[in-house]
Amino acid sequence: xxxxxxxxxxxxxxxxxxxxxxxxxxxxxxxxxxxxxxxxxxxxxxxxxxxxxxxxxxxxxxxxxxxxxxxxxxxxxxxxxxxxxxxxxxxxxxxxxxxxxxxxxxxxxxxxxxxxxxxxxxxxxxxxxxxxxxxxxxxxxxxxxxxxxxxxxxxxxxxxxxxxxxxxxxxxxxxxxxxxxxxxxxxxxxxxxxxxxxxxxxxxxxxxxxxxxxxxxxxxxxxxxxxxxxxxxxxxxxxxxxxxxxxxxxxxxxxxxxxxxxxxxxxxxxxxxxxxxxxxxxxxxxxxxxxxxxxxxxxxxxxxxxxxxxxxxxxxxxxxxxxxxxxxxxxxxxxxxxxxxxxxxxxxxxxxxxxxxxxxxxxxxxxxxxxxxxxxxxxxxxxxxxxxxxxxxxxxxxxxxxxxxxxxxxxxxxxxxxxxxxxxxxxxxxxxxxxxxxxxxxxxxxxxxxxxxxxxxxxxxxxxxxxxxxxxxxxxxxxxxxxxxxxxxxxxxxxxxxxxxxxxxxxxxxxx
Ligand code: FAD
Numbered sequence: 001x002x003x004x005x006x007x008x009x010x011x012x013x014x015x016x017x018x019x020x021x022x023x024x025x026x027x028x029x030x031x032x033x034x035x036x037x038x039x040x041x042x043x044x045x046x047x048x049x050x051x052x053x054x055x056x057x058x059x060x061x062x063x064x065x066x067x068x069x070x071x072x073x074x075x076x077x078x079x080x081x082x083x084x085x086x087x088x089x090x091x092x093x094x095x096x097x098x099x100x101x102x103x104x105x106x107x108x109x110x111x112x113x114x115x116x117x118x119x120x121x122x123x124x125x126x127x128x129x130x131x132x133x134x135x136x137x138x139x140x141x142x143x144x145x146x147x148x149x150x151x152x153x154x155x156x157x158x159x160x161x162x163x164x165x166x167x168x169x170x171x172x173x174x175x176x177x178x179x180x181x182x183x184x185x186x187x188x189x190x191x192x193x194x195x196x197x198x199x200x201x202x203x204x205x206x207x208x209x210x211x212x213x214x215x216x217x218x219x220x221x222x223x224x225x226x227x228x229x230x231x232x233x234x235x236x237x238x239x240x241x242x243x244x245x246x247x248x249x250x251x252x253x254x255x256x257x258x259x260x261x262x263x264x265x266x267x268x269x270x271x272x273x274x275x276x277x278x279x280x281x282x283x284x285x286x287x288x289x290x291x292x293x294x295x296x297x298x299x300x301x302x303x304x305x306x307x308x309x310x311x312x313x314x315x316x317x318x319x320x321x322x323x324x325x326x327x328x329x330x331x332x333x334x335x336x337x338x339x340x341x342x343x344x345x346x347x348x349x350x351x352x353x354x355x356x357x358x359x360x361x362x363x364x365x366x367x368x369x370x371x372x373x374x375x376x377x378x379x380x381x382x383x384x385x386x387x388x389x390x391x392x393x394x395x396x397x398x399x400x401x402x403x404x405x406x407x408x409x410x411x412x413x414x415x416x417x418x419x420x421x422x423x424x425x426x427x428x429x430x431x432x433x434x435x436x437x438x439x440x441x442x443x444x445x446x447x448x449x450x451x452x453x454x455x456x457x458x459x460x461x462x463x464x465x466x467x468x469x470x471x472x473x474x475x476x477x478x479x480x481x482x483x484x485x486x487x488x489x490x491x492x493x494x495x496x497x498x499x500x501x502x503x504x505x506x507x508x509x510x511x512x
Contacts, residue, residue, distance in 0.1 A: 136185070167227065285326055382398075
């Protein structure tokens with residue numbers, strides 16, 4: 001790998017610029033750019049790269065206004081361009097706006113850089129550039145008061161705060177890719193507004209609903225992430241699609257709760273996995289057979305399901321273990337699952353019934369959603385029932401569930417690209433997992449990484465935007481802020497995952 005790819009990769013939300021692309025990219029851009037010219041041999045730059053990646057992730061939703069780039073001046077083919085740009089020290093930061101390139105002082109705390117970006121955008125939006133950047137100037141009482149009680153085709157959220165606070169402008173930018181909502185900023189010095197809205201602590205958010213009703217927005221902590229996350233999840237607020245056209249307003253057919261896990265999803269997933277995905281393989285042998293056996297072992301021992309399903313899985317496992325064959329025709333497995341076992345009351349429904357995993361149209365959510373859900377449930381079971389895998393050969397291995405998942409995804413998961421990405425993540429960080437609790441957290445972390453990568457792409461169901469999960473409404477204590485940066489409280493996340501994916505939270509509702 002090149003030096004550039006060692007410090008930064010496409011996974012990082014930063015745009016990797018080179019001498020071949022930099023001018024064309026920066027000078028003809030409809031967005032502003034914040035570029036770090038670095039050198040891959042400079043220790044300072046290496047130490048700084050996690051901050052820069054974190055910044056790029058933090059402001060990913062602002063990318064139609066400002067984007068984050070890197071250019072490695074230590075690469076031979078970039079020598080000339082760095083000279084042309086006059087880069088003498090590393091790292092050097094530049095905000096690039098249309099034709100002008102300005103040096104920016106290298107105060108490098110994430111929060112400071114982010115505030116600098118906001119100031120920069122605010123100064124430029126007065127000149128209507130970048131075109132997609134929403135207005136960041138505060139609104140006056142006279143602008144806002146007439147809206148109160150009015151019907152509208154969208155929500156308006158008003159963040160009222162002190163002049164030196166950045167929360168309002170950051171929330172405006174966080175929501176710029178969303179439709180169905182406008183966010184405005186007003187200052188706490190607007191007395192007639194604060195009196196009318198009954199707001200006396202800042203920052204506060206006030207929400208005007210499309211139907212004319214209005215109220216203070218209650219969040220657990222009055223922080224940027226809590227406000228943004230709440231607004232993104234409002235009914236009728238969607239991420240704008242890159243393909244044109246509004247998201248279809250297909251009704252979600254079954255009422256379900258986001259704070260529950262549904263047995264119907266888990267069983268539908270197992271049905272699809274066994275009877276559709278695996279059934280495309282005529283015979284199982286070698287690595288595939290081993291993967292299948294491990295998979296059946298893990299689910300038979302850990303799946304907290306209905307008696308009829310668990311019995312079926314256990315019987316399938318006994319059958320596989322007792323067979324000395326090196327090669328098994330998949331038809332034999334299907335025959336066992338579909339016919340032989342049914343007689344003794346062991347069965348797995350052959351209906352696809354998505355509840356928590358239902359999508360707003362066919363092709364969205366469904367099976368991959370159920371597969372994530374299944375493996376989260378299994379990692380949590382492995383952590384809460386330490387003896388469950390006794391005598392399987394997997395009992396000593398805290399990564400048994402994750403390794404089984406990894407092998408399943410690589411060998412069988414129909415989406416090959418997904419498998420490739422997952423494998424890359426596993427190679428990079430699975431060896432660090434040393435306990436069953438860390439396994440639970442690893443899968444959560446990697447799932448969020450995938451969510452981050454897929455947000456705004458065509459895989460996203462506009463009715464179920466991909467967010468960093470669990471959102472503050474599901475687990476307020478999981479979220480904290482340190483120096484203006486969102487951080488997870490991982491102890492609380494672990495507790496939450498164990499509760500959310502625990503057997504007691506799996507709802508039997510909507511089961512056939
Ligand atoms: P999903 O991401 O499927 O999540 C299902 C449910 O899990 C959510 O509704 C939520 O309740 C919960 N959840 C969300 N985040 C977390 C978390 N961090 N921890 C615990 N629970 C959480 N699609 C692609 O287009 N490209 C890919 O590269 C890709 N890779 C994939 C890799 C794997 C291993 C899998 C299983 C799927 C992959 N997919 C990929 C599919 C994609 O991740 C989604 O599953 C799919 O788009 C459906 O999304 P969803 O909205 O139903 O939510």
